[in-house]
Amino acid sequence: MAPPGAALAAGLLFFPGLFLLGRAALRRAGVPGPHAAILAARLVSSVQAVMASTAGYIISSSCHDDVINDQHWLAGAYPQFAVPYFVYDVYAMFLCHWHRGRVKGHEVAPPPSLRAAAGSYLRKDLLMVLHHAAMVLVCFPVAALWRQGKGDFFLGCLLMAELSTPFVCLGKVLILFQRQHTTLHKLNAVALLVTFFLCRVLLFPYLYWAYGRHRGLPLLGVPAALPPTYNAAAAALLAPQLYWFALICRGAWRLFRPPAAPRQPP
Numbered sequence: 001m002a003p004p005g006a007a008l009a010a011g012l013l014f015f016p017g018l019f020l021l022g023r024a025a026l027r028r029a030g031v032p033g034p035h036a037a038i039l040a041a042r043l044v045s046s047v048q049a050v051m052a053s054t055a056g057y058i059i060s061s062s063c064h065d066d067v068i069n070d071q072h073w074l075a076g077a078y079p080q081f082a083v084p085y086f087v088y089d090v091y092a093m094f095l096c097h098w099h100r101g102r103v104k105g106h107e108v109a110p111p112p113s114l115r116a117a118a119g120s121y122l123r124k125d126l127l128m129v130l131h132h133a134a135m136v137l138v139c140f141p142v143a144a145l146w147r148q149g150k151g152d153f154f155l156g157c158l159l160m161a162e163l164s165t166p167f168v169c170l171g172k173v174l175i176l177f178q179r180q181h182t183t184l185h186k187l188n189a190v191a192l193l194v195t196f197f198l199c200r201v202l203l204f205p206y207l208y209w210a211y212g213r214h215r216g217l218p219l220l221g222v223p224a225a226l227p228p229t230y231n232a233a234a235a236a237l238l239a240p241q242l243y244w245f246a247l248i249c250r251g252a253w254r255l256f257r258p259p260a261a262p263r264q265p266p
Contacts, residue, residue, distance in 0.1 A: 005080070007077045007078070007080035007081040008080040008081065008083065008084065010081055011080065011081040011082060011083065011084035011085060012084045014081075014084075015044055015048065015084055015085045015088045015089075016084075016088050018040075018043070018044050018047065019040050019041060019043075019044045019088070019092060020040075022036075022039070022040035022043045022044065023036045023037055023039075023040035026039055026040060033099070034099035034100070035099075035176070037095055037096065037099045038096045038099055038100065038172075038173075038176060039173065041089075041092040041093070041095065041096050042169040042170075042172060042173055043169075044085075044088075044089075044092065045089065045092075045165055045166075045168075045169050046165065046166040046169045046170075048082065048085050048162070048165075049162040049163065049164075049165035049166050049169075050162075050166065051078075051082075052078070052082060052159045052160075052162040053159065053160050053162050053163040055074050055078040055156070055159055056155075056156040056157065056158070056159025056160035056161075056162070057156070057160060058072065058074055058156070059072045059074050059075050059078075059152055059153070059155060059156030059159065060153050060156030060157050060160065061156075062152075062156075063075075063152045063153035063156065064153060066214070067151070067153040067154065067210050067211065067214045068150055068151060068153075068214060069150065070152060070153060071149055071152050072152050072156070074156075075143075075152035075155050075156065076144070076149075078159065079139075079140055079143040079144050079155075080144060083135070083136055083140045086132040086135045086136050087132075087136060089132060090129055090132050090133075093121070093125055093128065093129075094117070094118070094121050097117065097120065097121040097124065097125065098117050098121075100176075127240055127243070131240055143155055153210070154207055154210075154211075157203060157206070157207060157210075158203070158207075160199055160203075161199045161200045161203055162199075163195050163199045164192055164195040164196040164199055164200060167188055167191045167192035167195060167196075168192060170188050171185065171188050171189065171192060174188065180255075185255070186255060186256070189251070189252050189255055189256075190252075192248060193248055193249070193252050196241075196244070196245055196248055197245065200241040200244075200245065201238075201241055201242065201245050204234055204237070204238050205219070207234075208222045208223070208234075209222075211226075212225075
């Protein structure tokens with residue numbers, strides 16, 4: 001058994017270290033500095049997503065018999081390992097925002113100062129920053145302390161929500177390199193739409209259904225059987241997913257809608 005805090009220390013070293021190594025390798029390969037920073041940040045996000053999804057699958061598949069009391073050691077270790085990622089990623093997102101203004105042809109103008117860059121970043125990505133803050137300040141204490149070893153199955157399912165993240169990252173990279181009209185971008189958009197809907201939107205009805213099956217309750221009877229704080233927490237987690245899913249649907253519609261017919265001259 002690893003000593004307490006070992007997973008947390010490993011995460012503190014792993015995620016920033018992977019970013020620095022990735023950026024250095026890309027710059028050595030001749031990738032310009034702004035592109036290297038953005039690509040390295042997307043790499044780290046994708047790696048974390050794959051690791052979280054894998055850990056979530058292992059946990060949930062090992063705890064499906066008794067969704068309340070079954071336990072897996074990863075349910076205690078992985079949240080500690082992953083929480084430094086959300087702190088690092090707030091900085092990485094700001095760095096990407098800063099560098100995008102230096103990429104030729106990008107619509108974001110170079111910010112005149114650090115304060116202006118921070119203000120622009122918060123206006124653009126405030127919801128994502130709040131999401132990361134909630135993961136550190138609320139979700140991590142709940143996962144690590146408040147659960148007291150209960151509900152590993154549900155934690156594993158929540159970790160699998162990260163499965164859509166690599167497709168988000170790939171889409172942003174393709175746009176960065178102006179490949180948004182390629183077949184790869186369209187296929188990636190479909191994969192993002194499907195994985196986000198399954199792993200982030202349908203996730204919550206599935207969790208309610210799994211709890212209802214454990215308790216012998218119909219799906220519609222589960223909310224009344226749970227404390228109001230549980231339902232409020234689920235609603236708070238679901239709300240931003242619905243907002244982001246609406247944005248993904250709008251982007252997919254713009255990508256796949258048929259071109260407008262040319263107007264005939266009078």
